[in-house]
Amino acid sequence: MRVGIVCPYSFDAPGGVQFHVRDLAEELIDRGHEVSVLAPAEESTPVPSYVVPAGRTVPIPYNGAVARLNFGPVVAARARRWVEQGAFDVLHLHEPVLPSLSMLALWAAEGPVVGTFHSSMDRSRGLQAISPVVAPMLQKLAARIAVSDEARRTLVQHLGGDAVVVPNGVYVDRFGIAEPSAAWRGTQERPTVAFLGRLDEPRKGLPILAAAVQDVLREVPGARFLIAGGGDAEEERELLTRHGDAVQFLGRISEEKKRSLFASVDVYVAPQTGGESFGIVLVEAMSGGALVVASGIPAFRAVLDEGRCGHLFRTGDPADLARVLVRALTDRAATADVRVRARHRVRRYDWSTVASQVLAVYDTVLDTERATVQDDLATRAVAGLLRSARRTGRGD
The missing domain is CATH 3.40.50.2000 (Glycogen Phosphorylase B;)
Known part of the structure; x- marks a missing residue:
């Protein structure tokens, strides 16, 4: 399987989401999948070979911390080019509603897309304000993952829809x-x-x-x-x-x-x-x-x-x-x-378990995609037969 993963936060100052993306990518690679990660990073920042740097970031206060994000037409062009050239079976976007790389990749996406939501907050005027804008865009997601019940609650409360809970992983x-x-x-x-x-x-x-x-x-x-x-x-x-x-x-x-x-x-x-x-x-x-x-x-x-x-x-x-x-x-x-x-409890968070749960989401999305294509083909075939029968009946 060819998987594209987008991280919205900069690898220049890595944190929890960046480590999650890194470890997921490496676990998938170890299992024989092809993985490319698009992430904000300076060209001079040391990153793993599977990471494609998307340029410098701007620090923005977010949820009681400072998030380093990048946005704009140049970054959008990079994201679009990466998506098009990647020809991914699945595109996996982390925090797709942040004004950063994941949102830009979502705009460019055409095939099966999975979104993972990490954030938890009680109230967010920002999320409530952008909800009418991003809600239609989120319809492009074939599946949603939340890393916890708290992240799922935030998603449901502020953006609607639902998600399957797959926790963060640890080796x-x-x-x-x-x-x-x-x-x-x-x-x-x-x-x-x-x-x-x-x-x-x-x-x-x-x-x-x-x-x-x-x-x-x-x-x-x-x-x-x-x-x-x-x-x-x-x-x-x-x-x-x-x-x-x-x-x-x-x-x-x-x-x-x-x-x-x-x-x-x-x-x-x-x-x-x-x-x-x-x-x-x-x-x-x-x-x-x-x-x-x-x-x-x-x-x-x-x-x-x-x-x-x-x-x-x-x-x-x-x-x-x-x-x-x-x-x-x-x-x-x-x-x-x-x-x-x-x-005993930590075993449920080991990447051997967590990555299998993520792959199960990918498989479900791909199975659904294949079923939809088959249904479309069958529908077109039946429609063609009906049109042929009508022409025959009219003596065309």
Whole structure:
């Protein structure tokens, strides 16, 4: 099968959707399919051989973060040319309603098209405003995928229609076999807690964690907090550095170091306040063996099976976060069963399972397309016979 995948977000600053597109493409290639990915990226940006760079992007505030998108006539021409030359059996567009590459590819598309929706939000005046414009265009989608129930709810609420839920994927075993780092490994006396996310995006929750650290250290004086991620957060840095060597800022870390981090720490904390449709980092942490403590936003509750596979705290409440963290760090017996359940649950998110679900959507779309073509041929044949019979009856 020849598959074209479009990523709306820039590979210059990769995030969750870009990693999803990359991993899906590589899993499909490993299974023998031909894959081409069209994505925003500078010509000088290192990208995999299957990625076609679509040029530089513009940073745009979106859903509590900054999305790097590209649009315009030059990009539209590139997208059209890529679609035409690709002759894809299936075109798979991610976030097709964003004013970016996926929307441009949708305009140019002619054959079977699948759309995946990643975003989750309660209210969006922007989506409501463009709904009358994009709704007819979305009729070109032969199938819709949502990465979670939250993403599906956002789609239904703001744009109408429905979608099948296929979650984000993780290479679970890559995290499971990662080598722990002696510098990050927790001990009974000095357990470690990790945070990973953009430091300057308030919705990632670093201010909530920063406000909880002192209460945790009061009960667990040896605890260490490892803060990973890019961005400036001067106020939080100033607050956290007061705790001396109990807090360490790691900066941006590579994928390899991320896997090592999750294999090393006792607890991964996810204090996000909203705007998350799934929680892929929770699955990665569980795959690496870390116990997850997360805010009770709907997406995280779903991944953690309502607290059976991790601990939940009241969203936005530093005192409750501190209470749950202290319990997680001190009551190891109470967390043993949670870790076992988490280890089993992550298998459903492994790419071996997720890619098969995506391929099942492709097959359904192609089967429907073939059936439609056959129906059209049959209809034309019957119509031709009827016309011939009428001519015969008239003696033509």
